[in-house]
Amino acid sequence: MEKNQLSRRNFLEQSALIGAAGLAGISALSSCSKKTNTVDYEFPPLLDKAPDGEKLRAGLVGCGNRGTGAALNFLAAGNDLEVVALADVFEDKVWDCHSKLEKQMVEVPKNNCFWGFDAYKSLLEVDLDVVILATPPHFRPEHFDAAIQAKKHVFMEKPVSVDPVGSRQIIATSKKAENMGLSVVTGTQRRHQRDYLETYRQVASGAIGEITSAKAWWLQSHVWFRTREEGWTDMEYMLRNWNNFCWLCGDHILDTHVHNIDIINWFVGKQPESAIGFGGRVRRLTGDQYDFFSIDFEFGNGVFSHSMSRQIDGCANTLGELVMGTDGYTNCKNTIFNPDGTVKWQYDYPKNRDGKSTGIVEVSPYVQEHIDLVTAIRTKKPVVEAERTAISTLTAIMGRTAAYTGQKVTWEDMLNSTERLGPEKYDMGDVTMDFPVPLPGTQHKA
Amino acid sequence: MAEKNLKRKHYLTFVIGALTSILFLALSKKGLDYTSTDEFCAACHAHPHADATFKLSIHNSNRSGVSAKCVDCHLPPEDQPVYFLTRKAYHGFHDLYVFLTQNPEEIDWAAKRNDVAAKRFVYEDGCKKCHTNLFPSTLDALGAESHLKYVRNPENNSCIKCHLNVGHYRGEPSLTMEELVLSPEEIFNEPTVVTAFEDFIEQIPGTAVSFNMKAIPGGQFNMGSPADEPYRRPDEGPVREVEVNSFWMAEVEVTWNEYLAFFNATSSQGRTEADTKTDEEVDGISGATPPWGAPDQGWGMGNRPAITMTHHAAETYCRWLSSVTGKKYRLPTEAEWEYAARGGTEGPYFFEGSPKNFERDGLWNKIFGPDTAGINSFVIYNENSPYRTQPPLLVRPNPFGLKNMLGNVAEFCLDYYDPQVYAKYPQGVVKNPRGPREGLEHVIRGGSFKNTPKDLRVARRDFTRTKEWLETDPQIPKSIWWYSDCNHVGFRVICEYDREELNAETTKN
Numbered sequence: 029m030e031k032n033q034l035s036r037r038n039f040l041e042q043s044a045l046i047g048a049a050g051l052a053g054i055s056a057l058s059s060c061s062k063k064t065n066t067v068d069y070e071f072p073p074l075l076d077k078a079p080d081g082e083k084l085r086a087g088l089v090g091c092g093n094r095g096t097g098a099a100l101n102f103l104a105a106g107n108d109l110e111v112v113a114l115a116d117v118f119e120d121k122v123w124d125c126h127s128k129l130e131k132q133m134v135e136v137p138k139n140n141c142f143w144g145f146d147a148y149k150s151l152l153e154v155d156l157d158v159v160i161l162a163t164p165p166h167f168r169p170e171h172f173d174a175a176i177q178a179k180k181h182v183f184m185e186k187p188v189s190v191d192p193v194g195s196r197q198i199i200a201t202s203k204k205a206e207n208m209g210l211s212v213v214t215g216t217q218r219r220h221q222r223d224y225l226e227t228y229r230q231v232a233s234g235a236i237g238e239i240t241s242a243k244a245w246w247l248q249s250h251v252w253f254r255t256r257e258e259g260w261t262d263m264e265y266m267l268r269n270w271n272n273f274c275w276l277c278g279d280h281i282l283d284t285h286v287h288n289i290d291i292i293n294w295f296v297g298k299q300p301e302s303a304i305g306f307g308g309r310v311r312r313l314t315g316d317q318y319d320f321f322s323i324d325f326e327f328g329n330g331v332f333s334h335s336m337s338r339q340i341d342g343c344a345n346t347l348g349e350l351v352m353g354t355d356g357y358t359n360c361k362n363t364i365f366n367p368d369g370t371v372k373w374q375y376d377y378p379k380n381r382d383g384k385s386t387g388i389v390e391v392s393p394y395v396q397e398h399i400d401l402v403t404a405i406r407t408k409k410p411v412v413e414a415e416r417t418a419i420s421t422l423t424a425i426m427g428r429t430a431a432y433t434g435q436k437v438t439w440e441d442m443l444n445s446t447e448r449l450g451p452e453k454y455d456m457g458d459v460t461m462d463f464p465v466p467l468p469g470t471q472h473k474a
Numbered sequence: 475m476a477e478k479n480l481k482r483k484h485y486l487t488f489v490i491g492a493l494t495s496i497l498f499l500a501l502s503k504k505g506l507d508y509t510s511t512d513e514f515c516a517a518c519h520a521h522p523h524a525d526a527t528f529k530l531s532i533h534n535s536n537r538s539g540v541s542a543k544c545v546d547c548h549l550p551p552e553d554q555p556v557y558f559l560t561r562k563a564y565h566g567f568h569d570l571y572v573f574l575t576q577n578p579e580e581i582d583w584a585a586k587r588n589d590v591a592a593k594r595f596v597y598e599d600g601c602k603k604c605h606t607n608l609f610p611s612t613l614d615a616l617g618a619e620s621h622l623k624y625v626r627n628p629e630n631n632s633c634i635k636c637h638l639n640v641g642h643y644r645g646e647p648s649l650t651m652e653e654l655v656l657s658p659e660e661i662f663n664e665p666t667v668v669t670a671f672e673d674f675i676e677q678i679p680g681t682a683v684s685f686n687m688k689a690i691p692g693g694q695f696n697m698g699s700p701a702d703e704p705y706r707r708p709d710e711g712p713v714r715e716v717e718v719n720s721f722w723m724a725e726v727e728v729t730w731n732e733y734l735a736f737f738n739a740t741s742s743q744g745r746t747e748a749d750t751k752t753d754e755e756v757d758g759i760s761g762a763t764p765p766w767g768a769p770d771q772g773w774g775m776g777n778r779p780a781i782t783m784t785h786h787a788a789e790t791y792c793r794w795l796s797s798v799t800g801k802k803y804r805l806p807t808e809a810e811w812e813y814a815a816r817g818g819t820e821g822p823y824f825f826e827g828s829p830k831n832f833e834r835d836g837l838w839n840k841i842f843g844p845d846t847a848g849i850n851s852f853v854i855y856n857e858n859s860p861y862r863t864q865p866p867l868l869v870r871p872n873p874f875g876l877k878n879m880l881g882n883v884a885e886f887c888l889d890y891y892d893p894q895v896y897a898k899y900p901q902g903v904v905k906n907p908r909g910p911r912e913g914l915e916h917v918i919r920g921g922s923f924k925n926t927p928k929d930l931r932v933a934r935r936d937f938t939r940t941k942e943w944l945e946t947d948p949q950i951p952k953s954i955w956w957y958s959d960c961n962h963v964g965f966r967v968i969c970e971y972d973r974e975e976l977n978a979e980t981t982k983n
Contacts, residue, residue: 200618
């Protein structure tokens with residue numbers, strides 16, 4: 029199996045080379061010939077609704093707002109879909125989610141509700157087909173492997189880990205899932221968004237020529253945080269404020285910016301070879317993370333991507349991606365531009381009653397990803413997205429490491445790094461951990 | 475009619491040929507099968523422990539009831555017929571030969587039980603023929619890491635590297651994985667104490683930096699190059715008999731790690747001091763100003779030789795190093811440098827070969843390219859690193875164990891430069907000669923990554939060009955610490971050896 033995969037990959041690389049050579053030859057012969065490459069990408073089926081079929085019972089691990097949302101997105105994907113079990117580290121989160129689902133007429137049996145660090149193990153003993161993993165990303169590698177060992181299909185949120193050890197564990201578990209014929213969809217919803225996919229199809233067939241550079245940015249105001257309440261132990265405080273601790277969240281270059289990084293990796297067709305970058309902490313109130321990053325990812329052959337992420341109020345805040353090519357550029361989402369800035373192609377969004385473009389895709393990408401998961405399961409055409417999302421997550425970790433240390437960090441470093449964040453054992457008590465804000469380089473002499 | 479007979483004859487030949495082939499194949503298949511049974515192997519393999527340990531191993535004694543055969547692991551799979559047959563023949567004859575000529579009691583079986591030795595008779599493809607799934611669902615995290623590493627780089631990993639004892643039970647845990655231990659860098663508190671005239675590793679106190687010092691026994695040599703040496707320059711003669719005392723010399727040019735230890739300990743905030751004079755009496759050594767730009771030229775620091783520091787900075791480094799180690803470090807004199815670089819040799823280089831053959835010069839070499847095999851492994855120079863310095867340990871050492879004397883970066887010497895100095899030395903054998911008392915530019919010796927072979931010769935002399943090397947420095951006055959326009963010169967330290975002082979120290983301790 030493994031051998032076949034490898035040889036297939038080699039074959040693809042070779043055919044890509046031949047394709048590129050052929051293309052160069054053609055354009056040398058006739059400069060006005062239109063460039064079209066064949067697009068080698070497994071597009072999701074993108075149905076409006078999953079096909080009917082066997083009943084699928086899902087359990088949710090991580091009952092926060094995204095978890096609850098993901099459970100509802102799953103239920104909206106088609107017929108005969110059920111959410112029958114809930115697990116979270118905190119009891120109040122479980123019942124909070126339970127009552128939110130109840131309001132949507134979803135009744136989860138109370139004896140299928142579990143809490144504590146091991147709640148996911150109890151949940152996996154329930155008769156389930158699908159597991160939704162939406163805890164803070166620190167726990168994802170462990171939960172994912174347990175779910176695959178329990179032979180469940182998985183939907184899991186991005187990022188898929190917070191450290192290189194975790195990313196590699198996801199890649200290994202991903203290979204297990206492939207060998208077992210299970211389906212795994214990750215919450216990189218842009219890859220299930222019709223406008224992005226059509227734009228990718230354009231770019232992959234040569235609409236902007238050869239890619240020469242890229243830019244990705246997620247610049248926003250500060251995100252949620254929790255100040256410590258009386259009676260909370262260290263662990264409880266960190267878990268309730270997880271988005272601000274690196275060992276739980278991975279910092280926002282993973283948490284949010286991984287979406288943009290994933291798009292660049294997708295469009296460029298590979299992950300970067302190395303990263304140099306910087307970041308810092310100037311406005312945050314809690315935790316140990318940075319609030320800005322600026323990373324230069326090097327893809328080799330003179331191709332670079334500038335990655336910016338920031339969470340500071342009152343700044344020039346926008347987000348998006350841009351990929352430059354020899355024959356034009358694209359915002360990756362819906363438009364191809366000519367080199368002079370005129371529009372070459374635009375995604376055709378559905379129109380409203382006045383015949384104007386709505387600017388949004390028909391099916392919400394957050395539902396679409398579950399439709400694609402259920403379709404993969406019911407049509408017996410397994411899809412496993414975990415490895416590529418782990419690679420994008422590890423790319424973000426490479427950028428984070430470059431900023432935290434001030435060093436040039438290579439992909440090889442990431443593949444060999446023994447960095448594992450967080451405590452060895454999970455216990456709701458107080459923790460003896462230090463949380464120094466990372467300082468790049470060394471102090472110079474006064 | 476005759477034609478028909480002929481055809482029939484052909485037909486007959488063909489049928490007989492085909493039948494023979496089939497018979498041969500069937501027989502040889504049988505033969506192959508027979509010689510691949512465990513019983514057949516055991517018939518010769520008289521070491522009974524092989525059979526016994528196999529029977530206890532997981533490849534025989536397991537829950538599945540499947541048992542492997544000797545040939546499953548000890549021969550390549552049959553679906554690679556040529557490789558299979560040649561290896562089978564090789565092992566057959568090899569084992570038969572050993573069986574007939576050697577006493578099994580005397581064979582060191584234990585020496586064969588490691589992953590490197592075992593590669594000669596355990597076939598990876600055999601493992602993979604049965605174990606097709608490297609990621610079974612129950613694989614744990616450590617296993618997953620190891621298998622990913624294997625998939626990424628199968629050449630440098632192997633199944634038996636971790637699963638060494640799975641075929642023959644040794645009563646040990648079946649996994650022989652290396653534990654990853656990351657030891658934090660040791661910070662040295664004290665410099666190295668030297669008690670005898672021999673090689674030592676100097677430790678810079680307060681840092682994790684250390685470097686090798688080679689003991690260079692003093693002696694007499696011919697300094698300079700004979701008039702008939704190709705590409706010789708007039709300042710390389712006349713050849714003089716010179717004697718130098720014993721000293722230690724650093725194995726490699728001062729690295730960035732070493733130089734930054736100095737810089738971090740002594741650097742000043744910026745330029746306040748106007749005079750360039752150094753005061754030997756002052757306790758604290760005031761070191762370099764922070765550089766503009768990237769003094770390593772973006773080539774990387776670490777163990778690469780430090781560059782772009784001025785001769786003054788290099789001398790200050792030596793004074794600082796002496797003060798933190800309690801030893802007498804300084805730049806080498808020109809004579810010490812050449813003595814050390816020659817390492818007892820007398821030719822143009824300390825290795826075999828003539829610059830005429832190495833230089834891309836003359837009709838033959840211009841057309842066919844020079845034969846650089848001899849020089850390539852000893853020197854970092856224009857041909858093998860045209861644009862930048864290289865980590866120092868790549869090259870082979872000279873007879874004294876010194877590396878990069880002739881290449882990578884050129885090296886500052888203590889002496890001022892005088893093109894006629896050899897002729898000015900006193901008559902007879904010159905002891906520890908020094909250059910002129912006063913001067914403007916200092917001697918530099920040894921070629922660099924920029925030079926071609928003719929300028930890598932041991933006897934070749936060169937000198938600093940202070941004005942030229944500060945040409946683009948936009949400050950007034952220009953820096954006394956950093957050259958703006960010289961990136962091919964570094965330096966190497968020597969440590970003075972005083973027999974009596976060393977003996978006194980030793981007895982005192």
